Amino acid sequence: xxxxxxxxxxxxxxxxxxxxxxxxxxxxxxxxxxxxxxxxxxxxxxxxxxxxxxxxxxxxxxxxxxxxxxxxxxxxxxxxxxxxxxxxxxxxxxxxxxxxxxxxxxxxxxxxxxxxxxxxxxxxxxxxxxxxxxxxxxxxxxxxxxxxxxxxxxxxxxxxxxxxxxxxxxxxxxxxxxxxxxxxxxxxxxxxxxxxxxxxxxxxxxxxxxxxxxxxxxxxxxxxxxxxxxxxxxxxxxxxxxxxxx
Amino acid sequence: xxxxxxxxxxxxxxxxxxxxxxxxxxxxxxxxxxxxxxxxxxxxxxxxxxxxxxxxxxxxxxxxxxxxxxxxxxxxxxxxxxxxxxxxxxxxxxxxxxxxxxxxxxxxxxxxxxxxxxxxxxxxxxxxxxxxxxxxxxxxxxxxxxxxxxxxxxxxxxxxxxxxxxxxxxxxxxxxxxxxxxxxxxxxxxxxxxxxxxxxxxxxxxxxxxxxxxxxxxxxxxxxxxxxxxxxxxxxxxxxxxxxxxxxxxxxxxxxxxxxxxxxxxxxxxxxxxxxxxxxxxxxxxxxxxxxxxxxxxxxxxxxx
Ligand SMILES: Cc1cc2nc3c(=O)[nH]c(=O)nc-3n(C[C@H](O)[C@H](O)[C@H](O)COP(=O)(O)OP(=O)(O)OC[C@H]3O[C@@H](n4cnc5c(N)ncnc54)[C@H](O)[C@@H]3O)c2cc1C
Ligand SMILES: Cc1cc2nc3c(=O)[nH]c(=O)nc-3n(C[C@H](O)[C@H](O)[C@H](O)COP(=O)(O)O)c2cc1C
Ligand code: FES
Numbered sequence: 001x002x003x004x005x006x007x008x009x010x011x012x013x014x015x016x017x018x019x020x021x022x023x024x025x026x027x028x029x030x031x032x033x034x035x036x037x038x039x040x041x042x043x044x045x046x047x048x049x050x051x052x053x054x055x056x057x058x059x060x061x062x063x064x065x066x067x068x069x070x071x072x073x074x075x076x077x078x079x080x081x082x083x084x085x086x087x088x089x090x091x092x093x094x095x096x097x098x099x100x101x102x103x104x105x106x107x108x109x110x111x112x113x114x115x116x117x118x119x120x121x122x123x124x125x126x127x128x129x130x131x132x133x134x135x136x137x138x139x140x141x142x143x144x145x146x147x148x149x150x151x152x153x154x155x156x157x158x159x160x161x162x163x164x165x166x167x168x169x170x171x172x173x174x175x176x177x178x179x180x181x182x183x184x185x186x187x188x189x190x191x192x193x194x195x196x197x198x199x200x201x202x203x204x205x206x207x208x209x210x211x212x213x214x215x216x217x218x219x220x221x222x223x224x225x226x227x228x229x230x231x232x233x234x235x236x237x238x239x240x241x242x243x244x245x246x
Numbered sequence: 247x248x249x250x251x252x253x254x255x256x257x258x259x260x261x262x263x264x265x266x267x268x269x270x271x272x273x274x275x276x277x278x279x280x281x282x283x284x285x286x287x288x289x290x291x292x293x294x295x296x297x298x299x300x301x302x303x304x305x306x307x308x309x310x311x312x313x314x315x316x317x318x319x320x321x322x323x324x325x326x327x328x329x330x331x332x333x334x335x336x337x338x339x340x341x342x343x344x345x346x347x348x349x350x351x352x353x354x355x356x357x358x359x360x361x362x363x364x365x366x367x368x369x370x371x372x373x374x375x376x377x378x379x380x381x382x383x384x385x386x387x388x389x390x391x392x393x394x395x396x397x398x399x400x401x402x403x404x405x406x407x408x409x410x411x412x413x414x415x416x417x418x419x420x421x422x423x424x425x426x427x428x429x430x431x432x433x434x435x436x437x438x439x440x441x442x443x444x445x446x447x448x449x450x451x452x453x454x455x456x457x458x459x460x461x462x463x464x465x466x467x468x469x470x471x472x473x474x475x476x477x478x479x480x481x482x483x484x485x486x487x488x489x490x491x492x493x494x495x496x497x498x499x500x501x502x503x504x505x506x507x508x509x510x511x512x513x514x515x516x517x518x519x520x521x522x523x524x525x526x527x528x529x530x531x532x533x534x535x536x537x538x539x540x541x542x543x544x545x546x547x548x549x550x551x
Contacts, residue, residue: 003278004520046464046517047308087279087519206306208313208516211278213271213291215320216306229299229320 005029007084010060012076017137018067019108020076024084025060032056034116035094035202035238038063039210041085042074048087049075050207050233052112052179061088064111064140090210091237094177094200098125102173104188106132106160106180110140112202113179128171132160132184161187168195178202178241189241199241205232220245248533249540250526252286252507254485255431257368257406259286259341259508262541263498263526266489266512267292267345267370267410268317270522272331274338279519283339284526286508290327292347292372295356297323304458307443312464312491313513314443319347324360332364343408347372351395358403367405371396374412374437386412386437389424396428408487411435413467413474422478434487434510435478436471438463464513465491472504479505493521495528503548 007026015021032038032053038061039048049071055062067076078084094116101120103113110131120127130146133139136153147155148163156163161184168176168191178188179202192199205217212234221230221243230236250261265276267289274282282288300320307314322331324346335342344366346357354371361369373395374386385395396409409425411418413436425433438461445456471490479486488506492498493514501509514521538544 002520004518041517045308046311046313046513047306048517206304206308208306208315208513209269209519210516211271211275211519213275214269214306214315214516215291215300215317216315218300218305218320 002028003087003089005086005088007061007086009078009080009082009084011080012078014076015064016140019064019138019140020067020072021054021062021064022075022078023060023062024086025058026086027059029059029061029088032061032089033093034096034119035112036089036091037112037237038086038088039090039207040071040075042071045071045074047071047206047208048210050090050210052115052202052237054111054114055118056115064108064114066108087210091233092235094119094202094238096120096123096125097175098123099174100126100172101128102167102171102176103127103129104131104160104164104176104178104180104184105129106184107134107138108140109179109181109184109202110142111179113177114142116177128167128173130160130163130167132180160184164188164191168197173197175199176241185241186246189244189246193242200238201241201244202237203232203239203244204237207233209233248530248538250530250533252541254368254408254487254507255406257343257431260284261286261526261529262508263522263529264289264343264487264508264510265515265522266510267372268315269512269515272322272327273334273340273342276515276519276522277338280523283341285341285522286526287341287343287368288335289343289345289370289510290331291321292319292345293321293324293327293357294319294347294349295324295353297321297326304456305460307445307458307460309441309443309462309464309466311466312462313516314441314458314460314462315438316458316460324357328360328364341367343368343370343406345370345372345410351398354395354399355402358399362403362405365405368408369403369405370408370410370434371399372410372437374410374414386421387415389417389420392421393424393428396425396430400429406431408432408434410437410489411474411478412437413470413490414440418474418477419481422482426482426484430484432485432487432507433478433482434489436467436474436490437461439467439470463491465493467491468497472500475501475506476504493517495525495532498525498529499548502545503551505549507545
């Protein structure tokens with residue numbers, strides 16, 4: 001199956017200030033799993049922009065994204081009916097396991113966890129979804145089990161990291177999955193390791209090829225006692241939190 | 247029917263569309279986007295004697311019309327290449343050029359010998375990587391050192407020897423002439439142009455500065471490449487393979503018009519991963535519609551323009 005697709009925008013909405021939800025369908029993309037991502041061609045730009053899949057059904061992909069620079073600016077200006085060229089599916093997947101799973105998302109990092117939560121619910125796995133945002137206006141709406149905001153304007157006050165120990169103690173997860181800015185991921189992975197709970201983290205890195213050939217997006221991981229390079233685009237974006245060299 | 251094929255020394259290519267080193271992997275990694283064995287050739291990622299982990303820190307920075315990279319030649323090393331990557335090239339029937347890089351003359355000699363022992367049909371000498379501290383870049387900018395390097399590699403390698411030139415030199419003509427007199431079968435140009443990206447964030451009343459210094463590639467460098475090839479084609483007779491920002495059929499024809507016999511596609515593979523195959527189809531269609539039966543004929547017409 002070829003991985004370059006031409007899609008059509010079915011829906012685009014600004015759900016918060018500078019945060020958009022976009023749905024596009026393509027007859028050639030039939031399946032994409034939680035954790036995998038799409039890479040979107042943006043007019044006038046050299047590099048495609050990677051985005052996690054927040055939902056997928058009936059050949060239609062949903063992506064949630066935050067406007068940051070020219071690529072996301074371009075995508076935010078697309079209209080229903082416009083064409084969109086993208087590569088997919090790229091990257092590896094979250095493991096879908098019937099385990100008590102704690103999902104920890106911060107900011108736009110909640111996006112891939114939406115799709116994972118849905119897949120876990122489909123197999124009957126118990127989940128607890130904790131999300132952290134800067135403020136009420138920055139919060140993405142969803143039925144979370146726990147919310148914190150830095151300024152306390154929505155849910156509990158403080159960083160999601162401040163509540164991690166308490167959540168682990170109460171929910172007793174068998175597994176933790178997180179997607180968040182680097183410092184949060186690091187904290188979650190290290191906390192999970194301390195409690196000897198398996199942990200998957202979804203990493204980010206600026207990408208060029210998206211298929212592991214250019215070596216532009218490598219991180220260091222420790223595997224079999226050896227430090228080695230791994231590409232976020234192909235070996236990841238999902239990594240075992242205990243293997244990442246933070 | 248049109249005939250897109252060409253020959254560089256004894257190295258046969260089905261067509262003049264080649265994918266550039268470092269942008270296409272080692273073998274068939276692009277097979278979910280392109281029919282890789284339809285390409286004229288694939289140039290492998292730069293291979294060194296020992297595996298390399300490459301540079302620390304950010305390696306990519308997008309710029310207007312292109313990108314800067316400072317990968318630092320991360321590669322699996324020649325032995326793993328022979329064991330794991332070469333069999334796939336053979337099995338998939340992919341025509342390829344082995345790109346090699348070294349820190350010393352001895353590294354290049356050893357790599358050339360290994361290529362010869364394994365009957366690899368074409369090698370491209372990377373003497374122009376701006377991303378490694380010592381070694382290959384120094385050869386690329388000094389015509390005497392380059393002459394000596396190419397001469398000794400020539401003695402150790404009989405098949406098609408291509409030397410990849412750096413644009414970061416004072417005289418393109420001098421460099422190209424010494425490569426030709428040292429016995430190279432072809433030159434390819436250009437490698438990336440030295441460049442730097444700066445990103446400033448204004449946080450809490452202060453500036454946070456991030457810089458990425460490395461090699462600039464993509465559309466932005468096409469005029470640099472055109473000028474480089476135009477100049478060297480006037481002083482050397484061996485075939486020139488053009489590289490630098492090539493994205494469209496029009497780009498390919500422009501490079502033919504200044505003397506290139508084949509082209510390599512680099513950064514454009516990232517923007518459009520199916521571009522290489524598309525360019526072959528576009529070229530074939532153009533020739534068919536305009537009654538050119540061979541590439542030679544098309545290139546001759548373009549050179550006369
Ligand atoms: C696997 C993966 C999944 C992602 N999923 C999502 C998602 O679901 N929703 C979302 O909003 N964003 C996601 N991102 C981040 C998204 O790719 C970047 O925000 C986007 O590429 C920025 O493009 P731009 O042109 O708007 O900004 P630019 O002008 O390119 O950059 C603006 C800022 O974003 C940073 N940036 C640029 N590209 C990336 C990148 N690939 N990864 C991380 N930071 C980057 C730059 O360093 C800069 O600080 C994901 C990134 C990866 C690697
Ligand atoms: C990510 C990246 C990695 C590269 N790695 C190599 C390499 O290993 N060896 C080499 O000779 N050139 C390397 N190059 C240079 C390209 O082969 C090519 O000469 C250059 O990018 C200009 O062509 P373009 O504008 O079409 O990309 C690399 C370029 C990029 C963008
Ligand atoms: S983006 Fe090229 S290796 Fe990851």
